[in-house]
Amino acid sequence: MDDKMEKKYNYKQVEAGKYDFWVENNLFTNNTTSKKEPFTILLPPPNVTGKLHIGHALDNAIPDLLIRFKKLNGYDINWIPGMDHAGIATQAKVEERLWKEHKKTRYDYGREEFIKKVWEWKDEYSDSIRQQWKKLGLALNYKDEYFTYSKDLNNMVNHIFVKMYNEGLIYKDNRIIHWDCQFKTALSNIEVIYEEKEGSMYHFKYFFKDKKTDYLEVATTRPETIFADSCIVVNPNDKRYQKYIGKYVINPLNDKELLVIGDEYVDIDFGTGVMKCSPGHDVNDFELGKKYNLEIINIFNDDATLNENVTKEFIGLKREDARKKVIEYTKTNNTFVLEKKIIHNVGISERSKTVVEPLIKDQWFVKMKKLAAMVLDLQKSDDKIEFYPPRLEDTLKHWMDNIHDWTVSRQIWWGHQIPVWYHKETKEVYVNTIPPKDIKNWDQESDVLDTWFSSGLLPFSCFLNWDFKKNKNISNEFNKYFPTSLLVTGYDLIFFWVARMIFFNKMFTNKKPFSRVLFHGLVRDEMGRKMSKSLGNGVDPMQVIEDFGCDSLRLMLTTNSSPGQDIRFSxxxxxxxxxxxxxxxxxxxxxxxxxxxxxxxxxxxxxxxxxxxxxxxxxxxxxxxxxxxxxxxxxxxxxxxxxxxxxxxxxxxxxxxxxxxxxxxxxxxxxxxxxxxxxxxxxxxxxxxILIMLHGFIPFxxxxxxxxLSLEKSILLDKWIENKHNFEINYLDYLIPIISNIREFRTKNTVSNSKPLIFKINLTKSKNKAKIDSYLKTINSYLEKIVNVKIENNLQFSSNLTTTIAIDDFSLEVENSSFIDKTALINDLNKQIIDLGKEIKRSESILANKNFIEKASKDKIDAEKEKYHMYKNQYITLKIKLKDI
The missing domain is CATH 1.10.730.10 (Isoleucyl-tRNA Synthetase; Domain 1)
Structure with a gap:
């Protein structure tokens, strides 16, 4: 019946049609009326910005393995899929396409028309992502699929924003924030990645107002911000500078008078011990500015070019160009001291990968102290979320203990527009889920919310049918499947997403979002490097599937995965x-x-x-x-x-x-x-x-x-049953090691399996002599067919030249003449003896050479002597072996 399976494994043929079969037979669909224990996972929503990468493949393969494992173990599974609108990233992609194809910006279209263009992009890439899910074989419950910018979720986001505003957890303030100069939008603290880069520390002279020859030496990595200086700060305990506190120095770029103040914030031992203070362009300087009511000067436009608050010749320059011009200017005016090369941390936008700029902006913030306390209290309780690996719980706690208020407004158009209106005449602020009745007299806040605001709500917001008046979900699905059972995600999202889901869900439902969270590692290249476009070492999972099949990709990813550990792809x-x-x-x-x-x-x-x-x-x-x-x-x-x-x-x-x-x-x-x-x-x-155990790893x-096998309609309708077989086994404990050793013997001695051999079994020292002896007939029935060998207990050899194989407390012996070709062996030994004789003569000649002994080093002479003795020993050994044969 060899027509049941193709002779060769053809992954394309095997994987074709399977996914449609699973979906059409509702094998991934949950059942709210089932009495089975629920097992729910929320799919980390991919951004609607393009193709899934190899990290997504791992992110998807692990929960799919678990979902299939749980279904086979009798659970009511519910893997909820969704996609993220990804505000900044998606808008950037669409803007790039519109410029490339039509040479138009979003401002050419206007907000409403531009948003329509982004929806067109979303529909296109949503279909593409679903096709990739299909290729990966994901057991998703599509009837509950969500999108983070759908009408329902937009209503939820607005409701949460208004609720938090009314409770005093959201506020607007003109504060220093991290600014993405490419995308021209605010970023939260955790969207800034600090990278070690080579830079310079520049030293300048700030001359005293009343003494034209005396000055304070100030060091900075950003000379262009000298235009934004409001004062000079020294440590009041620094004896070098105590006498200068209260005096004025002159700004070397614009001749502005700057007061010297004393504050213990300054590190006496760092640099020159004198610090310039630019409250508009440094987070720490901003705090000093509030403390001393200093003037705040902003010298940058939103694209990081210099504005009108600098001298005329610097206006419009980019940061890098302005820095060079500052050096030239101060050298000419004798206020430049020196430049030192350094390695320092530079803030990079997680979104655009460009250097961020601290700027004072009017932004919306979330107060984090109360929300962080909710997370910490939950993790101290008996109902805490279990972390895998456990060490990452400490990482979360540390961040919660040192949390800053979260900047949630973004200066883009694609996303949840903040539900706030400003009266055109009275400037009254109106915050509500319902627009003002006299809407023509009001302007809505143009900013949208950070994407992580909406994705942080997901564990409960993805269940629709909310009664916002009663603040509860009235669906059966919510009651059965929330909190979700498990979250599977990368450890790099512990702050971006995991922490936010915990405090949002705890605040709104008073429940944890999931019972467990499993952090997997990153997929790195073969050399252990992080995959990136710049290195060109990224891996397209769809191409791997095309070349090797989905099952091969999934098996490789899952069987190399342990909690919190990175994977090397090869x-x-x-x-x-x-x-x-x-x-x-x-x-x-x-x-x-x-x-x-x-x-x-x-x-x-x-x-x-x-x-x-x-x-x-x-x-x-x-x-x-x-x-x-x-x-x-x-x-x-x-x-x-x-x-x-x-x-x-x-x-x-x-x-x-x-x-x-x-x-x-x-x-x-x-x-x-x-x-x-x-x-x-x-x-x-x-x-x-075996198939049931392997199904989650290689489903197709x-x-x-x-x-x-003609059993159930699908393997997913079968069950994982842990069978408790415990048969008493007899001869196999001896048969298997005998076969292993004989195979090794044949390989080592280059004896073909076609050559029959007879071994003598030596049971003299065996504790199980009688038992093994009684099994010999059965053991031989296998040995003859598998390794072409027969073993006998009382075999008599014609020669004492035998080879012994030790096995546990017994052994096997075989007569050498039965497997050794005597003529070939003699010829081979004679050849080796002749070759060794030549080496011995060569070595004797060298050692007899007085010239060599007098000029060669001791090590070289000793090495030659060692070789000579080795050759002699080998020669004697082979001679004896030849004589024995």
Whole structure:
């Protein structure tokens, strides 16, 4: 019956149509009326900005493995998919396209028309992402799919904003924030990445007002901000500068008088101990500015060019160009001292990858102290969220303990427009989910909310049917599936997303958003580097699927994943995964080929009494199956997928394919129908359970093979059952090590398997002499077919020249003449002896050379002597061996 499976594993043919089959049969759909225990995961929503990358593939493969594992274990699964509108990133992509195709900016279209263009982009890329989900085989419950900028979620966001505003948790203030000069929008603190870069520390002279020859030496990394200086600060305890406090110095760029003040904020030992203070362009300087009521000077336009608050020749220059011009100007005016090369941390926008600029802006903020306390209190309670790995809980706590207010307004058009209106004449502020009745007299806030504001609400906002008056969800789905069971995400999102979901959900529902959170690592390249466009080392998962199949990609990702640990991607690992799947395919095909037409599978065959010694190989694999099922399930529950994967691969490759299938061939040739049927049942039974265990790792090929077994309609309708087989096994404990050692012996001695050998078994020192002796007939029946060997207890050899193989407390002996070609061996030994003789003569000649002994180093002479003695010893050994033969 070899027509049941194709001869060669063709992943494209195997994976085609499977996903549609699963979806059409509602195998991923939840059931609110089911009495099964729910298992719910929220899919981390990808941005609607383009293709999924290899990190998404890992982010998706892990929860899909768990969802399928839980379904097979009898849970009511609900994996909720969604997509993120990704305000800044998506708007930037659309603006780029519109300029490239039409040479138009968003201002050419106006807000309303531009938003329509972004929706067109969203629809296009949403379809693309769903196709990629399909390629990855994700068991998503599409009926509950959400989008973070849908009408329903926009209503939720507005409701939450107004609620928080009314409770005093949201406010507007003119404060210093991080500014993205490329996208021209505010950023929150955690959207700024600090990178070590090479730069310079520049020293300048600030001459005293009343002494034209005396000055304070000030060091700065940003000379262009000298225009924004409001004062000079020294530490009042610094004896070098105490006498200068209260005096005035002259700004070297615009001749403005600057007061010298004393504050312990200044580090006496850093730099010159004199600090320039620019409250409009430094976060710490801003705090000093508030403390001393200093003038705030902004010298930058929104695109980081210099504005009218600098001298005329600097207006319009970019930061970098202005810096060069400042150096030239101060050198000319004798106020430049020196430049020192340094390595320092520079703030980079997580969005645009450009250097951020601290600017004073009127922005909306969320007060974080109360919300952070909610998170900390939750983690101290008995109802705390479990973190995997646990160490990341400390990372979260540390951030909550040192939290700053969150800048939530963004100066873009795509996103949740803040539900605030300003009266055109009275300037009254109106905050509500419903626009003012006399709308023509009001202007709505043009800013939108940070994307993380809406995605932070997701664990509860994705369940629709909210009664906002009662502040509760009235759907059955919410009551059954919230809080969700698990969140799977990268550890790099612990601040961006995880923390925000915890405090938003706790604030609004008074419940935690999920019971557990599993952090996986990043997917790095083969050298351990982070993947990036600049390095050109990114991996397109869709291309990997095209080249090797989805199952190979998923198996590689999941079996290399442990909580919080990064993965190194390599094609070698993908090929190894493919080879394993191919091995499984061939083994399955072999089993199906042996299922004769009259054979009928009996799923309870192992309950029948069976005393055939030959079927002990079947009982051995059943015992192994029970052990591996238990350990694989235990490790999946702990999210140790690398451990679970290794257990499975070792079991399938070694125990099942290399040993069991090989040994079972003897039974399949038996004329005893009882022995044969027991083995056929065992084969199919173990294969079925292997497929169930592997299904989450490699869903497509396991479904394909499972359907050939003619059981349930789909593998997802079957069950993961941990079978407790514990048969007493006899001869196999001896047979397997005997075969292993004989195979090793043949390889080591280059003895073909086609050459029959007879071994003598030495049981003199064995504790199990009688037992092994009684099994010899059965053991030999396997050895003759598998390794072309027979073993006898009382064998007499004609020569004392034998080779011994030690196995546990017994051994095997074989006569050398039975496997050694004497003529060939003699010829080989003679050749080696001749070659060694030549080396000995060469060495003797060198050591007899007085010139060499007098001029060569001691080490070189000793090395030559050592070689000579080694050659002599080898020569003598081979001569003795030749004589013995």
């Amino acid at each position: 094609e070698e690992k993908i090929r190894y995964a493919w080879n394993f799947i191919n091995k499984l395919w061939n083994a399955s095909r072999y089993i199906l080929m042996n299922n004769e037409e009259q054979f009928k599978y009996n799923s309870n065959f192992f309950l029948e009494k069976n005393t055939n010694l030959e079927n002990e190989i079947d009982k051995w694999i059943l015992n192994k199956l029970s052990l591996v099922e238990k350990e694989v399930a235990r490790n999946i529950d702990k999210y140790e997928f690398a451990v679970a994967g290794k257990l499975l691969i070792d079991f399938v490759w070694d125990d099942f394919c290399s040993w069991y299938i090989e040994l079972s061939k003897v039974n399949l040739q038996s004329k005893d129908l009882g022995i044969k049927n027991y083995t056929l049942n065992t084969m199919q039974y173990v294969l079925k359970n 090929v396991t479904e394909e093979i499972y359907q050939k």
